[in-house]
Amino acid sequence: MVYVRGKGFVSMMELIIVALILFAAFNIFFPGFSYRSRWSDALLLLKGRDIVLTIDRLEKLYNYSFDRSSLNEFLAKAFPETSLIVWPEIKGAIKSDIKVSCNCTDEELDYLRSWLSGIKLNGRDITFTICPTDLERINPCGKDKGPDVLVIIGYKELTDPKYLSLLREHLKKDNGIVEVADLTEEQIDDVQKEIFGLNWTGGFPNELIAYDEFGRKPDGVDDIIFHPYKYFHHVPIMLQAFPSRNVKIDPVLESTPPVCSDIARGVFKLRVNTTTDMPENYTFWICDFSSVYFDTDANQSADIVILVNDDFSVNYSDMIFNFSLRYVEPRRIGVSFKPGYTFHDFIKVDYGSGSLPPGREGKGLPPGEPSPPGWQQAAWASYEFLYPIDRDVNRILIRGNQDVRWENQDHPTPAVILNATFSRAAWIANFTENGVGDDERLLFISLLLWASNKKSEATVPENLR
Structure with missing residues (x-):
């Protein structure tokens, strides 16, 4: 017996295939509505906001930000939830312990330790851990990513390209550099130009420079001089x-x-x-x-x-x-x-009496100008100083009270120049000769606070709440 079922069987298969295609097309063109409330995320944000607002209204926000044990005690009382994980993370704030590596003599290292003791910021004690270093390899001072700030006192021979590479890497980690030095034209190498943004020039003022000062007030928080000005x-x-x-x-x-x-x-x-x-x-x-x-x-x-x-x-x-x-x-x-304080030990003057030596630019004291001790009315004076390589005078933090004339134009006489091309680097004229005043010490500290690394590393507590 022979059964013929071809036409009916094919029709059934076609119906099944068409149904599957229609079902797939329906889901593509008319997808099912799905809604995720994300209420748990919103609840977490609200709790975080409530924690911060509560601490702020208790006037404990600054204290708890830097005191984890006090924060944990507060959270244990206010939020007795075992599933809530809370830890503080501070961004952009000055660290309580700043690691400083200093390329300087043993005597200068001792001076540095005495200068940087007993600093308080909003009632918080700031300590400086100070380590000696050479410039072949920067001493990390016990920190994985290097010291928070490198201090260089006095002129250092840095013409070898390896030093430029070393300092670049240091700055790329968001660490800073403060250089304390009086530099001549011959000492302005690639490191001074690129890292500190310096160039050399010379000239003479219309009148003798009597003091150094903050040349201007910062325009806002984005102004490069804002933070060192505020710290001082x-x-x-x-x-x-x-x-x-x-x-x-x-x-x-x-x-x-x-x-x-x-x-x-x-x-x-x-x-x-x-x-x-x-x-x-x-x-x-x-x-x-x-x-x-x-x-x-x-x-x-x-x-x-x-x-x-x-x-x-x-x-x-x-x-x-x-x-x-x-x-x-x-x-x-x-x-x-x-505000309004003036300094008196930064701008260096090259001077003498009698005729002007070859290669020197200068002039005698103006008529009627009282002569400093040892000067004569026929004295000559020349100010040899550094200047921002890009001629951006906004990078000058401290300047003399008189402009110096060169290239037929008047220019400010810098005593402190800031640079933020890579991270934060500052040059300050050498103030360490013949004793250091507390005014000079505070200006130096202000530069260290500005230049230091402020990146925080949040660590989840071991005992999760």
């Missing part, structure tokens, strides 16, 4: 004091002699003139850890009493310098500088 005027410089038997009182305070059970004496050193070899000393006495008796005219006796947050002034000749007392502790005080 807001970070208090620590002044050490030592036990003393009494307070030496100026006649103006004889009617209100101090009654102190504990007295400590210290010195505020300022480079307030260009004619002496050492900074001027302004003595102060801490009385019972609360008030400070200050000598404001450098006569070794107190003529004013100041309390925390009081503003005060010291004077030298006809110059007045303004400050604020930020904190008082048993054996130290913190003083911040008010």
Whole structure:
């Protein structure tokens, strides 16, 4: 018996195939509606916001940001959830411990350790771990990615291309460099040009340069001088004091002699003139850890009493310098500088008397100009200084009060030049000769804080919450 079922069987298969095609096409052109609320993500964001707002309203945001144990204690009380994982991550803030590698002598290394002690930022102690280094291989100072900032004191022979490569790699890790040096035309090599953005020039001013100053106020937070300018005027410089038997009182305070059970004496050193070899000393006495008796005219006796947050002034000749007392502790005080401060130890002048030597540009003192010690009216003067290689004067942080003329134009006389081509590099004229004032020390610290690495590394806590 023979069965013929070809036509019916084929029709059935065609129907099945067509149905499958229609089903697939329907899903392609009319996909099923699917909605994911992402409520869990939103809830997590809300909790994070609530944590930050609560801490901020308790005025503990700054403290908890840098104190993980205190933060964890707060979270344990406020958010007793075992599934919530919380850890702090700080971005762009100055580290509590800054690693500094210094290419300098042993004596300069000791000076650096004393200059950088006792720094407070918004009540937070900032410490500097300082290590010696050569420039063949930068000492990482115990940090995997190298030191936060490299300090170079004095001129170093860096013409070999390997040094340029080494410093580039250091900066690529978001670390910084601060160079303290007086450089001649012959010493401006590729490192000075590329890393620090320097060039050499020379000229003479219309008048003698009397002091150095911040040439301008920053235009905003993106201005290259914004942070070092802010640090100099807001970070208090620590002044050490030592036990003393009494307070030496100026006649103006004889009617209100101090009654102190504990007295400590210290010195505020300022480079307030260009004619002496050492900074001027302004003595102060801490009385019972609360008030400070200050000598404001450098006569070794107190003529004013100041309390925390009081503003005060010291004077030298006809110059007045303004400050604020930020904190008082048993054996130290913190003083911040008010805007308008002037420096007197950065711009170097090449000078002599008699005829101008070959190759020197300069001129005699202007008629009627008082002659500094050792100068004659026939003296010649020439300012040899560095200048931004791109001629961007906005990179000049500190400048002389007189412009210098070269190429038939007037130009500012830089004492501090910043560069941010790769990361952050600063050049400052050598201020370490003949003693260092607290004003110079604070300016140097401001450059270190600006140049230092500020990248944070968030680490999830071991005991997850």
